[in-house]
């Protein structure tokens with residue numbers, strides 16, 4: 001029987017800390033908001049997610065890899081539109097000093113609350129039984145009008161202190177972190193920590209194309225850190241200020257963009273299925289309001305315990321990016337199509353996933369609480385992370401059944417032989433049942449036990465994490481047995 005708890009996020013955050021997946025950044029100083037550190041098991045999980053992505057994307061003949069620098073020429077961010085447009089409207093509560101992103105503040109209101117607010121703002125107008133859609137669309141209209149937004153904010157109460165009419169006017173807040181390059185701290189030395197990895201790919205488009213002699217259509221993939229000075233960080237690794245992205249930009253001939261867009265949509269969703277995400281936990285969200293650069297955009301959303309949230313975006317960015325970089329740099333970024341004997345600025349289909357956000361989704365997806373029988377026949381709750389074996393931080397644990405009769409020596413030898421090929425873990429403390437539970441909790445797919453039968457016939461017991469079934473395997477074939485299953 002599977003029992004999923006309501007306060008699942010709290011349990012996962014606590015397990016993540018206790019077992020060394022994720023720690024709060026600078027914890028001994030009280031933490032740094034929106035920043036997290038990956039511990040010994042977290043770093044393996046994150047690395048496995050990134051490796052799976054890197055293999056799926058670059059083990060193809062038409063995608064090249066890149067690792068661009070985090071700091072880029074400041075004109076890049078003018079060309080990309082980030083200096084002007086990468087802003088969120090923000091308000092502060094004058095009473096309790098809480099800070100909110102206006103869109104999130106308004107999104108979190110129930111339709112009932114929105115109706116009450118509209119009634120207060122327009123006495124007599126919303127007294128009837130209007131449909132929810134009408135209320136939602138009227139409310140959205142007001143939220144998008146700068147003047148009306150001011151009266152709307154004064155009709156609302158602060159969610160933290162409950163006081164009414166305490167919000168400041170909405171102000172635009174640029175999400176890019178700024179710093180200075182070189183010794184002068186003046187405006188001519190400002191550079192930004194990149195808020196996305198994509199721009200490093202765009203500005204290197206022709207470098208990569210000519211060095212690799214790729215022909216369009218082809219892509220460039222990159223994994224790397226991105227930084228956003230988010231107004232509200234929340235939900236663990238979901239919205240952080242420092243995070244990692246896994247982005248691929250696919251350069252195509254202009255008229256073929258929508259075909260490639262559909263191709264990449266299908267490929268990217270399949271990637272999550274292949275790594276064990278249940279279909280019912282993933283959905284598409286089509287963007288009605290498109291970003292300034294996009295012709296079409298869909299998000300892959302995962303059903304987190306706190307609701308549906310984007311884990312990856314697939315965007316048809318048209319020729320916006322390369323055209324803008326041509327305009328701002330004065331350098332041609334046109335591709336010469338030798339077959340058609342024509343020059344053009346390619347269109348770009350972008351697949352943009354969060355490595356850290358996906359890592360959290362895989363952690364949540366794997367988390368289960370199940371009723372299981374102990375060795376003494378008692379029922380207990382077993383916490384198990386059912387990772388796809390490719391993602392599991394530890395692939396196999398090795399136990400001597402008892403710490404005598406030569407069992408530890410054999411188990412140590414197995415550990416020594418397997419370690420160059422797999423991430424393995426040796427554990428000889430406590431009852432075997434307890435050792436199984438400790439490995440279940442971190443998602444180790446196989447536990448190998450050296451027991452008295454091993455002394456007679458050189459075989460070991462392998463216990464599988466999900467089914468808890470046990471098989472006997474010869475020590476000599478352990479490596480190939482594991483390879484087949486990992």
Ligand code: GAP
Nearest residue numbers: 196198238239240243311312313352353354357
């Ligand atoms: N180049 C396009 C781009 O950056 P985005 O939708 O802003 O698009 C892509 O970001 C992905 O990056 C998101 O789907 C999410 O997984 C991840 N991401 C964005 N902001 C994040 C944040 N503050 N914390 C963690 N992950 C984030």
